[in-house]
Amino acid sequence: MRVRDRHLAARLGPRPWTIVVALLVGALGVGAWPRAATAQTADRPTIELKVSPTSATVDDQIVVVVEAHIPGVSGAERYIPPEWPEFDVVDTRRQTMTQMSSDFSGHQSITTVEVRSALLKPRRAGKLRIGEARIRVNGVEYQTRPVIVQIAPSGQAPVPDPVPPSGASPGVGQSGLPLPDASLAASPIFIYAHVDRERVKVGEQVTVTWYLWTRSEVVNFAPSPPRFDAFSGETLFETQNRFRYVQELLGGQQYSVAVIIKKALFAAQPGKFTIAPYTASVATLRTMGSRQLRSNPLEITVDPLPPGAPADFDAAMVGRFEAKASVDRTSIPAGEPIELTLTVRGEGPIRSARIPTIDLPGFTVYPPRTYKETLDLSGDKVAGTRSYAYLLTPKQGGDLTIDAISVPFYNPATGAYEAARTEPITITVVGVSGSDKGSPRDNVIARDIRPPLELAAATPPAFHPRGEVFWLALHALWVPPALFACVLVVGGIRSRLSRETTRTRRRRAKVQTRARSRAASAALAAGKIGDFYKALADLLRERLEACLGGPIGALTRAELRARLGARGVSPAGVDLVIRELDVCDAGRYAPGASEPARMQATLDDALAAAAVLDEAEAAVEAGAAVGAEERAS
Amino acid sequence: MRRARQLALAALVVLTTCVGVLVAPGSASAEAAPSLRDADAAYATQRYAEAAAIYADAARTSHSAAAYYNAGNAYFRAGQLGPAALAYSRALRLAPELDDARHNLDVTREAIAVRLGKDSVTGTFTTPWWANASEAVPLMPLFAVTLGADVLLVVLLLVRRGRAPGAGRVLLGLGAAVTALVFLAGGGLLLGRIVYESQSDDGVVVADEAVMRELPDVKSREMPTVHAGLVVRVVRERQGWTRVRLANQVEGWLPAEAVGRVIE
Numbered sequence: 001m002r003v004r005d006r007h008l009a010a011r012l013g014p015r016p017w018t019i020v021v022a023l024l025v026g027a028l029g030v031g032a033w034p035r036a037a038t039a040q041t042a043d044r045p046t047i048e049l050k051v052s053p054t055s056a057t058v059d060d061q062i063v064v065v066v067e068a069h070i071p072g073v074s075g076a077e078r079y080i081p082p083e084w085p086e087f088d089v090v091d092t093r094r095q096t097m098t099q100m101s102s103d104f105s106g107h108q109s110i111t112t113v114e115v116r117s118a119l120l121k122p123r124r125a126g127k128l129r130i131g132e133a134r135i136r137v138n139g140v141e142y143q144t145r146p147v148i149v150q151i152a153p154s155g156q157a158p159v160p161d162p163v164p165p166s167g168a169s170p171g172v173g174q175s176g177l178p179l180p181d182a183s184l185a186a187s188p189i190f191i192y193a194h195v196d197r198e199r200v201k202v203g204e205q206v207t208v209t210w211y212l213w214t215r216s217e218v219v220n221f222a223p224s225p226p227r228f229d230a231f232s233g234e235t236l237f238e239t240q241n242r243f244r245y246v247q248e249l250l251g252g253q254q255y256s257v258a259v260i261i262k263k264a265l266f267a268a269q270p271g272k273f274t275i276a277p278y279t280a281s282v283a284t285l286r287t288m289g290s291r292q293l294r295s296n297p298l299e300i301t302v303d304p305l306p307p308g309a310p311a312d313f314d315a316a317m318v319g320r321f322e323a324k325a326s327v328d329r330t331s332i333p334a335g336e337p338i339e340l341t342l343t344v345r346g347e348g349p350i351r352s353a354r355i356p357t358i359d360l361p362g363f364t365v366y367p368p369r370t371y372k373e374t375l376d377l378s379g380d381k382v383a384g385t386r387s388y389a390y391l392l393t394p395k396q397g398g399d400l401t402i403d404a405i406s407v408p409f410y411n412p413a414t415g416a417y418e419a420a421r422t423e424p425i426t427i428t429v430v431g432v433s434g435s436d437k438g439s440p441r442d443n444v445i446a447r448d449i450r451p452p453l454e455l456a457a458a459t460p461p462a463f464h465p466r467g468e469v470f471w472l473a474l475h476a477l478w479v480p481p482a483l484f485a486c487v488l489v490v491g492g493i494r495s496r497l498s499r500e501t502t503r504t505r506r507r508r509a510k511v512q513t514r515a516r517s518r519a520a521s522a523a524l525a526a527g528k529i530g531d532f533y534k535a536l537a538d539l540l541r542e543r544l545e546a547c548l549g550g551p552i553g554a555l556t557r558a559e560l561r562a563r564l565g566a567r568g569v570s571p572a573g574v575d576l577v578i579r580e581l582d583v584c585d586a587g588r589y590a591p592g593a594s595e596p597a598r599m600q601a602t603l604d605d606a607l608a609a610a611a612v613l614d615e616a617e618a619a620v621e622a623g624a625a626v627g628a629e630e631r632a633s
Numbered sequence: 634m635r636r637a638r639q640l641a642l643a644a645l646v647v648l649t650t651c652v653g654v655l656v657a658p659g660s661a662s663a664e665a666a667p668s669l670r671d672a673d674a675a676y677a678t679q680r681y682a683e684a685a686a687i688y689a690d691a692a693r694t695s696h697s698a699a700a701y702y703n704a705g706n707a708y709f710r711a712g713q714l715g716p717a718a719l720a721y722s723r724a725l726r727l728a729p730e731l732d733d734a735r736h737n738l739d740v741t742r743e744a745i746a747v748r749l750g751k752d753s754v755t756g757t758f759t760t761p762w763w764a765n766a767s768e769a770v771p772l773m774p775l776f777a778v779t780l781g782a783d784v785l786l787v788v789l790l791l792v793r794r795g796r797a798p799g800a801g802r803v804l805l806g807l808g809a810a811v812t813a814l815v816f817l818a819g820g821g822l823l824l825g826r827i828v829y830e831s832q833s834d835d836g837v838v839v840a841d842e843a844v845m846r847e848l849p850d851v852k853s854r855e856m857p858t859v860h861a862g863l864v865v866r867v868v869r870e871r872q873g874w875t876r877v878r879l880a881n882q883v884e885g886w887l888p889a890e891a892v893g894r895v896i897e
Contacts, residue, residue, distance in 0.1 A: 238678075355747075370748055448740065449736070449737040449740050449741070450736055450737055451706070452702070452703040452706045452707075453703055455669050455673070455691075455699050455700060463772055463773050464696050464727050464830075465772075470776075473780075476780055477779065477780060477783055477820070480784050480788075481787060483645070484787045487794075
């Protein structure tokens, strides 16, 4: 089949049938279980006729899809296609599939799904009719409703779909659900928030519904509903285990739509309020991992109630109410109380209502401590019943009348304050007039508690002195001082170790002497005369510099003798040192005899000279230490 | 070189502390998610008693103010006003800034007064000034400031140690002194909070009505009757009885199940 229509080709691409069939299969895959579940729950066939678009030009092509769900494996006995005399049929397709599904209790069911689609081309402009599609199952006929398609002449823009008269929403889909803006069709999945009214009075119900629109099956849904600080509310509907989808078209795309939650909200005060977006983490078959969805926020304007409220008007009584009163007995002995039951029933936020204060002439009224309450959340309006039990003690005997009790309320439908009235009740008090008993209690305005907090999917442990986290974190306080103390200790130890003391100097001197001695011995063993005498010369030089406290390179022998003498070195020791220096110089610069024995003797003499110098150095330090002690004392 | 070592050591101090603090909350990790979801689902479908039990259990394990708050809501909806008041009190003890809990506790007390009557107990319990001071500051920011001052103090001292004498060293010393004061103040408040928590003996009457007795015996002389939501001080416990003190300093025994401690 060639696609002649450029608009459809532009929307769907070069292979529109492939995409249309893929969409159908995908939609069936998404909607299969819920639709089968619906059939299981309903146990009867369903048939649906969908047309897209419903507004086009004579050059466009129209897709008509008839989808029938029949419990069982047999399918429909007969299919009667819709009549479309003003269209030419371009192509038709048919697909049949069998689905198995199970409900919450594990009960399985089989459903046959028959999908018949047709591609039509209008013959003329105007309002063209596509008739009902019918199927016959078990002798019973089921049919759809006809659809009217608006066809504009060639070259003109298609007439936009008419806005249904009912709602505040931009449009209403074929299944009766409110349609969001068509621009959302760019997204394969989104949450759409819809409010039935954007402007209400204080206490008047506003119904907010959050819908999930998706083009593929949802496998995980983790919601984060918003809080309603300015509203009290009741949940009218909430999906528990599995979404129940209906099929809708938006922007030419097929979606499965399910209600996530529907809430009835009542504002307690006037003003402009924003209901925050409903967020959820969603995973579908098509996406890898979860994605965060955010619905559109909603703006609601709450107007104050008009002036002129009765004195005993309760602001929670906004809606439509009726009242009934009854007594437990109509004849009582004097001095005994009777119980008056006041029942208020109606639509409105009755759960927030106060206990009505009633004043009955001729009676002492003791307000109730408690009340019985039932709520009806089955419809779209919050309805309920409250029963209050008052104790009345007559103030006199005889025939008394309990006057009609008036419970004022504001009726948004009429915009006026009305009153629910009971019928008067006559009782008879037999005997002497009674006396007052008990004591009145205060009437308390019944405020409601604020809603629960949203606990994260994983509640983090509290940070509190009774929590483990606190005590674990408290350990972190001693870590920095402990590290600082380590730094101080380590620094002190290093400083002590690197301090130059007599012991360290002497130890270092010994190490140096041993190293030079080893070098000389190694040179002697290797026959390296130059290295041998160099090692000895270095040894003597180092010892001399340590003893004299400075370099000796520029000193003559005479100066050296004088300094060594001043240091307390004995004359024999001085001679030994000088002699060894001369021997080392001769050996280095004028090498002569290289007898090992002689060289060994030279080594021994050099070590002896080094020992003399060490002794002189030690003696000088000991003298210095004594002097320091004497000065200190 | 030495300066570089000092700075490296200061960075190590900061890093070690941060790792220790960040790892600690993760190591004492979170509640199993399904329990809280079950509780939320039970609450949404008006199975309040079931929701309250799950929330209370989660709160007890995690010491979460939010979980105690939700438990309070569930108890309230289930009509158990005494346990609701106790749960809200526990939430406020963990998070005094939780206004919703304070509001709901007020509403609960109003509902108790309507349903059960008001207790005519005069007087108030006094809290030591240092306990008030320590509770006035939220715990997490207080801890963060104290830890920050601790780390900053050590870093300043380390850096100061590596500097030559001069204006910079003096400034660092002044900074270290100020930081030390902040650390001492924060540490003092933390210590006060810990001591107050360990010594706290607040309780709340959870039974709708309970008769105080002179002795821990059902046959002993009756004393005033107390109602749910009344704040008491727990003096001691013995064999199924709890001795409590009211705000007017009257002491008596109540059945142990009629009183709940704010600190579990």
